[in-house]
Amino acid sequence: MSQRHQVTLFTDTVTGEITFGNWNFDHSSFESVVSPSSKGYTPDIESVEALTVTPDSKDTNVTVTYTKNPVEVQPTPKPAEPVDSNKPSPTEPTNIVTKQVNPTSATAKS
Structure with a gap:
């Protein structure tokens, strides 16, 4: 925010020498400024505090980084995954029946 100072x-x-007269000003302070929002970014400084200035004040710069x-x-x-109809469903139990055959116990009829 810019204030008018004269x-x-x-x-x-x-000689080209520059001198300054008395400093006249309309306001002696700057209001606080809230950092504007920008979608997707966060400022490192939420707001800059109010500042009172005098003729002896040094230049002040505040950088807000987003x-x-x-x-x-x-x-x-x-x-x-594609369904393979030959594979059992992983959620369904698989029953395997095993039948054991003993070849020595077979009887022969004549």
Whole structure:
């Protein structure tokens, strides 16, 4: 935010020396300024405090740095596996029946 300050400036046309007259000002302070929002970014300074100035005040610069917000990565869904009709479903129990045959106990009829 810019405030209006008026300073009379004198330039010596022979020597080129510049001198300043009395400092006249409409306001002696700057209001606080809230850092503007920017979608997807966060400022490192939420607001800059109000500032009172005098003729002896030095120049003041405040830099607000915006950092990109982290992007939440959504997991990519796995494609459905093709169904093989020859394989049993993993959710269905598989029943395997085993029958043991003893070859020595077979009887022969004549």
